Amino acid sequence: MGRFEGKxxxxxxxxxxxxxxxxEMFVEQGGxxxxxxxxxxxxxxxxxxxxxxxxxxxxxxxxxxxxxxxGVDLAVEKFGSVDYLLNSAVKMAPGMLxxxxxxxxxxxxxxxxxxxxLMTQAVGNWLIENxxxxxxxxxxxxxxxxxxxxxxxxxxxxxxxxxxxxHFGIEWGxxxxxxxxxxxxxxxxxxxxxLKDPEIKRGRSEVTPLGxxxxxxxxxxxxxxxxxxxxxxxxxxxxxxDGGITRSVMNHMPGRKWS
Amino acid sequence: xxxxDGKxxxxxxxxxxxxxxxxVLAATEGADVAVADxxxxxxxxxxxxxxxxxxxxxxxxxxxxxxADADRMVAETLAAxxxxxxxxxxxxxxxxxxxxxxxxxxxxxxxxIGLKGYFLCAQAAGRVMLDKGAGxxxxxxxxxxxxxxxxxxxxxxxxxxxxxxxxxxxxEWGGRGVRANTVCPGQIxxxxxxxxxxxxEIAAGRAAVVPMGRVGLPEEIxxxxxxxxxxxxxxxxxxxxxxxxxxxxxxxxxxxxxxxxGKKMDYSTN
Numbered sequence: 001m002g003r004f005e006g007k008x009x010x011x012x013x014x015x016x017x018x019x020x021x022x023x024e025m026f027v028e029q030g031g032x033x034x035x036x037x038x039x040x041x042x043x044x045x046x047x048x049x050x051x052x053x054x055x056x057x058x059x060x061x062x063x064x065x066x067x068x069x070x071g072v073d074l075a076v077e078k079f080g081s082v083d084y085l086l087n088s089a090v091k092m093a094p095g096m097l098x099x100x101x102x103x104x105x106x107x108x109x110x111x112x113x114x115x116x117x118l119m120t121q122a123v124g125n126w127l128i129e130n131x132x133x134x135x136x137x138x139x140x141x142x143x144x145x146x147x148x149x150x151x152x153x154x155x156x157x158x159x160x161x162x163x164x165x166x167h168f169g170i171e172w173g174x175x176x177x178x179x180x181x182x183x184x185x186x187x188x189x190x191x192x193x194x195l196k197d198p199e200i201k202r203g204r205s206e207v208t209p210l211g212x213x214x215x216x217x218x219x220x221x222x223x224x225x226x227x228x229x230x231x232x233x234x235x236x237x238x239x240x241x242d243g244g245i246t247r248s249v250m251n252h253m254p255g256r257k258w259s
Numbered sequence: 260x261x262x263x264d265g266k267x268x269x270x271x272x273x274x275x276x277x278x279x280x281x282x283v284l285a286a287t288e289g290a291d292v293a294v295a296d297x298x299x300x301x302x303x304x305x306x307x308x309x310x311x312x313x314x315x316x317x318x319x320x321x322x323x324x325x326x327a328d329a330d331r332m333v334a335e336t337l338a339a340x341x342x343x344x345x346x347x348x349x350x351x352x353x354x355x356x357x358x359x360x361x362x363x364x365x366x367x368x369x370x371x372i373g374l375k376g377y378f379l380c381a382q383a384a385g386r387v388m389l390d391k392g393a394g395x396x397x398x399x400x401x402x403x404x405x406x407x408x409x410x411x412x413x414x415x416x417x418x419x420x421x422x423x424x425x426x427x428x429x430x431e432w433g434g435r436g437v438r439a440n441t442v443c444p445g446q447i448x449x450x451x452x453x454x455x456x457x458x459x460e461i462a463a464g465r466a467a468v469v470p471m472g473r474v475g476l477p478e479e480i481x482x483x484x485x486x487x488x489x490x491x492x493x494x495x496x497x498x499x500x501x502x503x504x505x506x507x508x509x510x511x512x513x514x515x516x517x518x519x520x521g522k523k524m525d526y527s528t529n
Contacts, residue, residue, distance in 0.1 A: 142511070143511060146508050146509070146510040146511045147511060148511040148514075149511060149512065155511075186514070194516050195516075199515070199516070200515055200516030203514075203515030203516060204514060204515060204516065207510075207513050207514060207515070245510065246510065247406055247407050248407065248510065249506065249510045249513075250402070250403065250406045250408045250409060251409065251513075252510075252512075253446070253464075253465055254460075254461050254464030254465060255455045255458060255461025255464060255465060
């Protein structure tokens with residue numbers, strides 16, 4: 001029997017990458033999942049592969065509060081409850097801040113930050129009204145710890161997402177709803193298609209103390225830990241799952257001949 | 260009118276580098292300075308520079324890892340100046356090495372001078388400032404206290420500890436008029452780092468990894484120390500200030516394939 005038997009999880013941005021891997025593994029470990037995304041073809045295929053008895057797909061724009069509520073409603077209607085939420089929906093709109101358009105700024109902030117707020121609020125309010133414990137995980141990034149030049153609003157959003165998780169965590173501790181974030185390093189997903197370039201992949205592996213880029217399973221394992229009862233006393237914190245990259249600035253200093 | 264007019268300041272590690280620059284700038288801003296160091300000869304040179312800048316100077320020989328020395332440093336400063344208004348703790352000894360090979364005595368030397376020494380000197384000088392209900396403590400940490408500096412032996416550990424020690428003094432003593440803060444310099448060209456920067460290729464490489472594109476000067480760190488010593492920083496307490504040209508936050512500069520605009524990239528999740 002899996003550790004998530006009888007549990008229900010919603011994953012935003014669940015059609016691919018880290019979200020999809022988390023959805024698959026959550027079901028493998030006994031739970032049921034509502035996969036939400038705006039990429040309907042990939043989302044429906046994923047749910048078909050997992051199996052309709054354990055998974056459902058919903059087209060969900062996280063910037064729309066009614067749509068977020070519909071996600072909660074579907075989980076409750078089809079699977080009886082919602083216990084966990086992974087906010088992984090994001091849309092990249094890279095660019096230099098100097099020239100970044102308001103539209104690109106709004107895209108990142110609305111989906112990555114406001115969307116995480118709205119979806120967490122919808123799930124949390126259901127949990128509070130039904131007096132149930134729960135766990136929410138937000139996807140932050142090494143770009144939220146270290147400014148990621150040329151990434152548009154990405155670093156700003158990911159730093160704010162970490163604080164949003166901390167903030168929900170302290171407001172909802174008394175409801176036994178835990179909220180945490182994961183600081184993901186370079187992970188090979190459809191969002192990071194540039195890692196298909198072997199030269200870029202090798203370079204990014206080299207700047208990571210563990211010597212490799214991460215895979216979605218590396219992050220999914222951490223998400224499921226934070227969902228699970230094993231993390232019962234963990235809230236309002238950020239877990240780095242980045243191969244050590246965030247703390248390795250000094251690796252890039254030449255000439256460390258000390259004497 | 261100077262920022263530190265009439266103030267009596269102690270600087271450990273004042274014989275050279277950032278410590279020396281801090282002594283001189285403090286004097287320029289009106290302070291009298293006790294130059295404390297294990298190297299009395301170079302401390303005397305600093306004292307001359309302090310006098311040239313218009314301040315009164317004394318020199319004190321100190322091994323900061325010894326409590327008796329810290330207590331004597333305070334006694335000698337009080338004998339010369341009558342009081343203490345601020346202390347800058349900067350004395351450190353570099354004993355590099357990989358952790359897997361680091362001998363116990365190398366660990367102890369760095370921790371004893373660079374961490375325990377900060378505690379002993381700040382405690383001894385701080386008691387004087389607590390008695391009068393006013394004063395400022397400044398610790399010199401490093402970018403290596405924020406980012407793990409591999410190959411540097413216990414250096415990063417001592418420097419990270421210094422940041423927390425500064426916060427702890429600030430929290431324990433802030434309510435009694437004594438502020439405590441930490442400055443985290445980046446790469447600064449000093450006698451301690453001269454061995455590295457003497458090689459022009461290394462110097463260029465080290466400048467290139469700083470977002471501002473250059474290494475810093477001791478005088479630029481001294482400015483931060485003097486600000487924190489001064490009454491202009493009267494509400495700054497238990498903080499740590501990075502003066503590193505942005506280096507501690509620059510990891511993503513080293514991520515290859517980041518030419519977002521130039522290279523075709525497919526963000527196909529949504």
